[in-house]
Amino acid sequence: MSASTLSEVNERVKEASSWVPLLRAEIAKVIVGxxxxxxxxxxxxxxxxxxxxxxxxxxxxxxxxxxxxxxxxxxxxxxxxxxxxxxxxxxxxxxxxxxxxxxxxxxxxxxxxxxxxxxxxxxxxxxxxxxxxxxxxxxxxxxxxxxxxxxxxxxxxxxxxxxxxxxxxxxxxxxxxxxxxxxxxxxxxxxxxxxxxxxxSTAPKFSVExxxxxxxxxAARAVVDQIYIDDKVKDYVVDLVFATRRPSDFGLNIDNFVQFGASPRATIALTLAAKAWAFLQGRGYVTPQDIKTIGVDVLRHRVIPSYEAEAEDFTSEQLVAKIFDTVPVP
CATH class of the missing domain: 3.40.50.300 (P-loop containing nucleotide triphosphate hydrolases)
Incomplete structure (x- = not known):
C-alpha cells in the first residue's frame, strides 16, 4: 500500500471513529473502571x-x-x-x-x-x-x-x-x-x-443517552475492512494459530498439553479483531502489537488443554502465553 493511500485510510479512520470517545464517556457514567x-x-x-x-x-x-x-x-x-x-x-x-x-x-x-x-x-x-x-x-x-x-x-x-x-x-x-x-x-x-x-443507593439512577x-x-465496519494489514503480519497471525495446533513446529515442547488447537475461524477472528483494535487507536494499519494485545482474548477459549495439562495445572491461557512468547514477531 502506498503512503498516500495509507494516509487516506488513516483520515477515514479518524473521521469514522469520532463516536468512540463519546461512547466510552457515556458508558463511564455508569461503569466505573x-x-x-x-x-x-x-x-x-x-x-x-x-x-x-x-x-x-x-x-x-x-x-x-x-x-x-x-x-x-x-x-x-x-x-x-x-x-x-x-x-x-x-x-x-x-x-x-x-x-x-x-x-x-x-x-x-x-x-x-x-x-x-x-x-x-x-x-x-x-x-x-x-x-x-x-x-x-x-x-x-x-x-x-x-x-x-x-x-x-x-x-x-x-x-x-x-x-x-x-x-x-x-x-x-x-x-x-x-x-x-x-x-x-x-x-x-x-x-x-x-x-x-x-x-x-436503594434506587441508583442510570441516565445513558x-x-x-x-x-x-x-459505516464504521466498512472502514475497519479497509484497514491495512501487511503480509508479514498476516503470516504472523497464521503462525500463531498453527502454533496452537503443533507447538513443536515452533520449538515448544507442549504438544502433549494441547488436546485441540484453534480452528481457521480463529485466524479470521484474530485478523478482524486486530483491525478493530487498530481502528480504536485511530490507526489505518495493523501492527504486531495489536495482534498481541487482542490475541489472548481471541485464543484463550479456542485452545483446549489435555488431561495431562490439567494434571500439571496448565491452563489454556498459560499455553497461549507461551505461544505468544515463542512465535517470532515480524
Whole structure:
C-alpha cells in the first residue's frame, strides 16, 4: 500500500471513529473502571464478533452490556438462561391458528441487534445448540422458513466460572463462535470506592443517552475492512494459530498439553479483531502489537488443554502465553 493511500485510510479512520470517545464517556457514567471490558465490547461491535464475558457474580458484566446497549440506539433483548429454558424460548416457534387452520411464526428474543445472553452456562446443551445457527449464519430456521436476523446482530453473553454451583460447560462448537472471551476481574480499591459512591443507593439512577445507531456501526465496519494489514503480519497471525495446533513446529515442547488447537475461524477472528483494535487507536494499519494485545482474548477459549495439562495445572491461557512468547514477531 502506498503512503498516500495509507494516509487516506488513516483520515477515514479518524473521521469514522469520532463516536468512540463519546461512547466510552457515556458508558463511564455508569461503569466505573473496566476499561479492558469496555474496549473489547466495542471491538466486538466493530468486528461483527460475539463476546463471552466470564467472571464471578457482581462484577457488572450484565450492567456493562445493558449500558452499552442503551448507548447504541438499537433493538436490545435480554435472555436469562436457566436449566428449564427451551430452544423455542430463544429463537421462537410456530403456533397453530385453528380459525385459519394454519401455522404462524412467533419470533423469539433472538431477533434483536444486541442480545444479552445472561448466565449462558446455566442452561443445558440443547438450548445452547439453538444459538449456533443464529451466531454463525445470522439467521434462524423455524419450520421450513429461514428468517434473517437484523443487522448488526451481536450476542454478548455472560457466564459464571465453571466451578460455580449450577453451571454446565458450554459445547466447544458454540464457544468457538465467540470472537472474544474476556476474563473479568475485581476492581481496584480506588474503583471500588467510586462504585460505593455511585451505587450505594436503594434506587441508583442510570441516565445513558444513545450516541450511535446501527447505521454508524455499519459505516464504521466498512472502514475497519479497509484497514491495512501487511503480509508479514498476516503470516504472523497464521503462525500463531498453527502454533496452537503443533507447538513443536515452533520449538515448544507442549504438544502433549494441547488436546485441540484453534480452528481457521480463529485466524479470521484474530485478523478482524486486530483491525478493530487498530481502528480504536485511530490507526489505518495493523501492527504486531495489536495482534498481541487482542490475541489472548481471541485464543484463550479456542485452545483446549489435555488431561495431562490439567494434571500439571496448565491452563489454556498459560499455553497461549507461551505461544505468544515463542512465535517470532515480524
Amino acid at each position: 473496566q476499561q479492558y471490558l469496555v474496549d473489547r465490547l466495542i471491538v466486538g461491535i466493530l468486528a461483527n464478533g460475539h463476546v463471552l464475558l466470564e467472571g464471578v457474580p457482581g462484577l457488572a458484566k450484565t450492567l456493562s452490556v445493558r449500558t452499552l446497549a442503551s448507548a447504541v440506539q438499537a433493538q436490545f433483548s435480554r435472555i436469562q438462561f436457566t436449566p428449564d429454558l427451551l430452544p423455542a424460548d430463544i429463537v421462537g416457534t410456530l403456533i397453530y391458528n385453528p380459525q385459519k387452520a394454519e401455522f404462524f411464526t412467533k419470533k423469539g428474543p433472538i431477533f434483536a441487534n444486541i442480545v444479552l445472553a445472561d448466565e449462558i452456562n446455566r442452561a443445558p446443551a440443547k438450548v445452547q445448540s439453538a444459538l449456533l445457527e443464529a451466531m454463525q449464519e445470522r439467521q434462524v430456521t423455524l419450520g421450513d422458513e429461514t428468517h434473517l436476523l437484523p443487522a448488526p446482530f451481536l450476542v454478548l453473553a455472560t457466564e459464571n466460572p465453571i466451578d460455580q454451583e449450577g453451571t454446565y460447560p458450554l459445547p466447544e462448537a458454540q464457544v468457538d463462535r465467540f470472537m472474544l472471551k474476556l476474563k473479568i476481574g475485581y476492581p481496584t480499591r480506588e474503583e471500588e470506592r467510586r462504585i460505593l459512591d455511585n451505587m450505594a 444513545p450516541v450511535i445507531n446501527p447505521t454508524d456501526i455499519l
